[in-house]
Amino acid sequence: MPYTIEHRVLPEYLEVHVKGTIVEGNELREAKERWSTIASLCRSTDRHLVLAFLDLEGQHSTSSKFNLVDAAANMGWVPDYKLSVVVKNQEQFNHLSFTETVMNNLGYEMKLFLNKREARKWLLA
Numbered sequence: 001m002p003y004t005i006e007h008r009v010l011p012e013y014l015e016v017h018v019k020g021t022i023v024e025g026n027e028l029r030e031a032k033e034r035w036s037t038i039a040s041l042c043r044s045t046d047r048h049l050v051l052a053f054l055d056l057e058g059q060h061s062t063s064s065k066f067n068l069v070d071a072a073a074n075m076g077w078v079p080d081y082k083l084s085v086v087v088k089n090q091e092q093f094n095h096l097s098f099t100e101t102v103m104n105n106l107g108y109e110m111k112l113f114l115n116k117r118e119a120r121k122w123l124l125a
Contacts, residue, residue: 003056005034012065013049013123021056031060031068040075051124052114053086053107059095062077076106083110084123090114 003020016038023030042050058070083103087093093112103110113119 009045014047016052019055020073027060028064036075049082050083055088079107084119086113086119
């Protein structure tokens with residue numbers, strides 16, 4: 001498992017930090033593990049708002065991203081969750097914009113950001 005997940009439970013939301021490397025061939029399985037863990041944290045902490053910081057090296061294929069979003073409900077993700085994602089650079093932002101679009105088209109609420117301030121503001125709006 002070439003990634004770590006750290007979290008803090010705050011009064012209004014769950015803050016999650018994901019750091020690691022996307023391993024080709026394992027990217028979908030590991031992404032499902034990560035997001036299943038975050039969904040489980042949402043349930044156990046009774047939080048529906050998530051501020052996630054992603055610091056992942058590498059990229060998912062387009063099919064992997066679509067399959068991940070398509071499996072969101074099976075991972076415990078529910079449309080009631082609001083996900084605000086902070087990425088470390090414009091390249092990651094561009095790469096994940098497809099995921100953001102598909103998530104929103106399937107009824108989930110997700111938005112990408114390049115900084116915490118804007119991400120938190122949107123999350124709490």
